[in-house]
Amino acid sequence: MPQTELPAPNYRPCVGIMLLNDLGQVLVAKRVDLVEKAWQMPQGGIDAGETPVDAAMRELEEEIGTANAEIIAEHPRWLQYDLPGEFTRWKGRYRGQTQRWFAMRFKGDESEIRPQLVKKPEFSEWKWVPMDTVPDLIIEFKREVYEQVVAEFSRLLAPPSR
Numbered sequence: 829m830p831q832t833e834l835p836a837p838n839y840r841p842c843v844g845i846m847l848l849n850d851l852g853q854v855l856v857a858k859r860v861d862l863v864e865k866a867w868q869m870p871q872g873g874i875d876a877g878e879t880p881v882d883a884a885m886r887e888l889e890e891e892i893g894t895a896n897a898e899i900i901a902e903h904p905r906w907l908q909y910d911l912p913g914e915f916t917r918w919k920g921r922y923r924g925q926t927q928r929w930f931a932m933r934f935k936g937d938e939s940e941i942r943p944q945l946v947k948k949p950e951f952s953e954w955k956w957v958p959m960d961t962v963p964d965l966i967i968e969f970k971r972e973v974y975e976q977v978v979a980e981f982s983r984l985l986a987p988p989s990r
Contacts, residue, residue: 839908839926843884844871846931846977847897852985854959855934857892857943857951867965871927880928888932891950892943896936903929903980907973927973931981959985
């Protein structure tokens with residue numbers, strides 16, 4: 829998997845996960861801390877000394893309760909977005925996030941997906957949605973990144989050529 833490009837400075841290094849079920853639908857979860865456009869795919873920071881792959885598996889388990897998935901693709905570039913002024917979570921330490929995105933195939937049973945029961949719940953509910961609808965569910969400042977992720981991983985849904 830590509831790892832030659834470095835993340836942008838002044839942006840928090842993170843991973844994002846597009847988790848796909850057997851029907852090619854994408855898991856989105858509703859954030860507990862936002863009112864509008866509160867759905868997103870699992871994502872989170874890369875800890876010191878951690879590879880993006882390791883972070884993706886850890887974040888998946890921390891956010892939805894299971895890491896019963898396999899990586900099937902990685903976005904070839906780091907994608908980034910700026911945080912708007914009202915999101916000063918990192919007190920000016922970062923301009924935004926730079927993310928390495930992974931497509932993963934869910935291998936478990938839906939009963940394993942338990943975002944409300946994890947140690948620090950970030951999501952109140954979850955659902956499977958068609959991939960092309962994901963950007964419309966996302967808060968505005970993340971939408972361009974989600975459009976790029978969908979554009980890259982939509983090839984995974986294409987029927988094999990003969």
